[in-house]
Amino acid sequence: MPPAIKDKSKKAAPLPVKAPTARKTKFQADLAPSEDSMVRILKTELQMTSNTDFLSDALALFRWAVSERKRGHRIVSESSTGERKILLFPRLERVAPEVTLPHVDIRWTEKELESLAELASGQPAEPTDALIRAMRQ
Amino acid sequence: MAVTIRRLEEFDEVEGFDCGDEPLNNYLKRHAWTNQQKVSIGVTYVAVDESAPRTVLGYFTLATSSVPRERFPKKFVRGLPTYDLPLILLARLAVDKRFSGRGLGHALLSDALKITLRVADEVGCRCIITDAYPDKAGWYARYGFLPIEGGAAAGPQKMFLDVRTIRRALSSESSSAERK
Numbered sequence: 369m370p371p372a373i374k375d376k377s378k379k380a381a382p383l384p385v386k387a388p389t390a391r392k393t394k395f396q397a398d399l400a401p402s403e404d405s406m407v408r409i410l411k412t413e414l415q416m417t418s419n420t421d422f423l424s425d426a427l428a429l430f431r432w433a434v435s436e437r438k439r440g441h442r443i444v445s446e447s448s449t450g451e452r453k454i455l456l457f458p459r460l461e462r463v464a465p466e467v468t469l470p471h472v473d474i475r476w477t478e479k480e481l482e483s484l485a486e487l488a489s490g491q492p493a494e495p496t497d498a499l500i501r502a503m504r505q
Numbered sequence: 506m507a508v509t510i511r512r513l514e515e516f517d518e519v520e521g522f523d524c525g526d527e528p529l530n531n532y533l534k535r536h537a538w539t540n541q542q543k544v545s546i547g548v549t550y551v552a553v554d555e556s557a558p559r560t561v562l563g564y565f566t567l568a569t570s571s572v573p574r575e576r577f578p579k580k581f582v583r584g585l586p587t588y589d590l591p592l593i594l595l596a597r598l599a600v601d602k603r604f605s606g607r608g609l610g611h612a613l614l615s616d617a618l619k620i621t622l623r624v625a626d627e628v629g630c631r632c633i634i635t636d637a638y639p640d641k642a643g644w645y646a647r648y649g650f651l652p653i654e655g656g657a658a659a660g661p662q663k664m665f666l667d668v669r670t671i672r673r674a675l676s677s678e679s680s681s682a683e684r685k
Contacts, residue, residue, distance in 0.1 A: 439511065440623065469624060470545040472568040474594060474634070478578070479655020480663060485577040487651055488631055489584025492667040495674035498647040499666075502615040503674040 438463045506554050510616045513549040518559045524599035563600035563609045565617050570594050593621050595635040625668045636661035
């Protein structure tokens with residue numbers, strides 16, 4: 369029986385091209401029992417059923433916190449009575465910019481120093497509307 | 506426009522910056538980076554648009570300073586703390602004229618005042634001082650800056666804003682937010 373000869377003139381049908389899809393990464397974490405329980409409680413409180421949704425929301429919140437701290441903004445909670453608590457999270461402090469400013473000498477005339485002393489020793493002025501808007505921004 | 510204000514970085518594009526004032530242009534182009542990174546006499550913050558995050562649209566420069574208590578005239582020291590008076594100097598603030606009228610100056614000053622409060626919280630400072638061009642003194646006055654009398658008749662006007670006033674503005678802001 370003659371050997372089977374492949375007909376090279378016939379081109380093989382092209383394989384269907386699949387649209388590239390973003391590969392999903394699996395995330396596995398070893399949680400202490402207390403952390404596992406915390407996740408479960410939070411999921412219940414937030415009415416979440418999937419770990420993926422939980423992680424996705426936690427990531428969004430963490431990302432926001434990092435971006436705020438990177439800009440030097442502090443993250444503050446304020447109670448209905450106006451009591452404020454500032455979030456101090458050591459890892460977030462790593463991205464916070466330094467606020468240390470260099471020191472320079474300013475030339476003052478004697479009269480300017482008199483005027484400055486008078487302003488600095490007096491009662492502070494009430495903020496203007498423009499200043500309030502600036503602090504609200 | 507989505508504007509971000511951050512510290513000046515080495516590869517920011519500053520050569521095209523034009524606020525219409527040569528000393529302010531020149532400072533940004535020739536001195537701001539050196540003064541910030543090498544000789545540490547001022548930190549410059551720049552406003553950039555997210556679509557072109559290296560192109561500087563406006564900037565301000567801050568430094569700290571202090572006035573030794575013994576330099577104050579004796580009749581005024583009684584109302585002052587028994588230490589040198591720490592303050593922040595808003596050394597420069599400028600907006601590229603192609604972007605003027607869009608509230609960038611307001612946004613820059615807002616950030617400068619917020620940094621002032623942070624510095625006041627962390628290391629202490631009593632006020633912020635600026636050297637305003639005479640034609641810009643009115644703009645600063647709208648934010649509550651008060652003129653410091655006794656400077657040269659021509660030239661920049663030193664202006665003063667108390668940190669306590671800035672704090673009050675912040676608390677007015679939160680109390681008005683609570684009312685909403």
